[in-house]
Amino acid sequence: AQSVTQPDIHITVSEGASLELRCNYSYGATPYLFWYVQSPGQGLQLLLKYFSGDTLVQGIKGFEAEFKRSQSSFNLRKPSVHWSDAAEYFCAVGNSGNTPLVFGKGTRLSVIA
C-alpha cells in the first residue's frame, strides 16, 4: 500500500529565507509524486508533479522538488520565501493506474518578517 510521511507539522521561516519541506513515500513501484498547496479558505492547488525523467522538477510560484529514489523522498524547495507562501503544503503519491492519490498529513508554513 502507498503511504506518505511529512515529518514536519509546522515550519516557520523568515521572509527571504530558503525553504525545504520534507516528504517521504512508500510505494513498491515507480511512484507518481505531487505537491499541493492550500491557502486559507482555498482549495488544494497543484504546485508540481513528478512522473519520470529529470528528477528535479519545477513548479509554479518558484517552487521545485527533487525525487530521490534511494531515499524515497520528494522534498519541496524554494530559494526565497515570500509572505504569500504561508499556507499548508501536502505531498501525495499516485501510480500509473487509476488508484486514488494518497496524501500526507500536511506541513503548515508560517512566514515571519
Added chain:
Amino acid sequence: EAGVTQFPSHSVIEKGQTVTLRCDPISGHDNLYWYRRVMGKEIKFLLHFVKESKQDESGMPNNRFLAERTGGTYSTLKVQPAELEDSGVYFCASSQGTSAYGYTFGSGTRLTVV
C-alpha cells in the same frame, strides 16, 4: 474553464441531522473523487466515480455516507444521520484522465456537527 465547485462552503448541523454536500466537477472530467480531512489529520480518500459508476468506495467510513453521481455530472455526498466525528472538510476533485496526472480540487465544504 470553470473549476471544481463545491457547496455549501460551510455547514453547521446538529448530531442526528442530515446534510448533503454537492460537487460540480470540471465539464468533461470523467473521474470524480471525494476526500475528507479531519482536523490535524491527513486528507483521506472516500470514494471515486468514473462517470456515474462507483469505481472505488473503499474509503467510505460507514453506511451513514451515501454518494451519488447523477448522469455522470455533479455528485452529492449525503451524511445521514450525522455524528460528531463526521466534522471536517470534505473535498471534491476531478480529473480527465487517470490519477497520475493530478487532480483539480474544489475549495471544500467545512462540515461541523454539534
